[in-house]
Amino acid sequence: MEHEPNDPGLADLVHRLRRFADERDWQRFHTPKNLAMALAGEVGELLAELQWLTPEESAQVMADPEHGARVRAEIGDVMIYLARLSDILGIDPLAAATDKLTEAAHRYPVERSYGSAVKAPSADRTG
Numbered sequence: 277m278e279h280e281p282n283d284p285g286l287a288d289l290v291h292r293l294r295r296f297a298d299e300r301d302w303q304r305f306h307t308p309k310n311l312a313m314a315l316a317g318e319v320g321e322l323l324a325e326l327q328w329l330t331p332e333e334s335a336q337v338m339a340d341p342e343h344g345a346r347v348r349a350e351i352g353d354v355m356i357y358l359a360r361l362s363d364i365l366g367i368d369p370l371a372a373a374t375d376k377l378t379e380a381a382h383r384y385p386v387e388r389s390y391g392s393a394v395k396a397p398s399a400d401r402t403g
């Protein structure tokens with residue numbers, strides 16, 4: 277199920293990931309389950325870079341070149357697996373995120389949500 281993302285930068289990444297998998301005959305490993313698990317693993321690696329930092333230290337993590345490079349690399353891994361999973365499922369992740377942001381703006385109107393972290397009930401239960 278192929279779907280071309282509208283964003284040219286994302287489309288380029290998706291095409292490069294397709295080629296990368298094709299050249300290695302890795303498409304057969306790229307099932308939605310495997311890619312979702314790989315994505316979760318990479319999110320875990322990103323969390324591992326931040327988990328023992330204080331909130332203040334985490335806000336300054338990019339000031340340390342070595343640590344910042346590790347965080348950047350994990351963000352790249354997360355993006356790769358999210359883009360590949362989205363491609364396999366025929367989802368444009370930017371369009372999906374835009375839809376979710378529109379929905380969040382309705383769930384959290386500024387006049388009721390300003391300065392508040394209280395969670396509103398979700399209409400579709402996807403969080």
Ligand SMILES: [Mg+2]
Nearest residue numbers: 318321350353
């Ligand atoms: Mg990684």
